[in-house]
Amino acid sequence: MKKYLFLFVVLAYSQAAFACDACKKQQPKFLQGITHGPGPDSNWDYLIVALMVFITLYVMAATLKCLIKPAEIGREHIKRMILND
Template sequence: MKKHPFYLNTLLLAVAIFGAHSTAMACDACKAQQPKFLQGITHGAGPSSNWDYAVVSLMVIITVYSFYAMVKCLARPREKSHENIKNIILNP
């Protein structure tokens, strides 16, 4: 696999970050339809009921916990075998 120069990787990362930021902003029509604390963040019509907030909150909790568990298991694997896939990834 061809390795790209550092400046090219940095440039691609900067374009990705700034490009994603500009497309994530809500338009003026969507801002008017959102509740006060979601204005400027999301697109489309506002939540239709309180269940929408509950579902999104549960998804956020599950996602944050999954990310935490992934980092924890990758940083401190319990398996000490050198043939384990985690040790192969961490110690190439």
């Protein structure tokens, strides 16, 4: 049952993610069919989105790095107090 519920949610979300016909006409050529709403007002919008994507990717990479290979190896680190109890 969980498998079918997950499949339903994924399919429902994928249909909602595509733009409708009215929105497709308002978007620039390379964004048609992807986003909803009117097109960007200026080139600053592209810069802001690119900056947000860069920050997000950087934070994801830093998080994965810290999770995969943590650098706390000292015996006096606070995590040792918690783990040794």
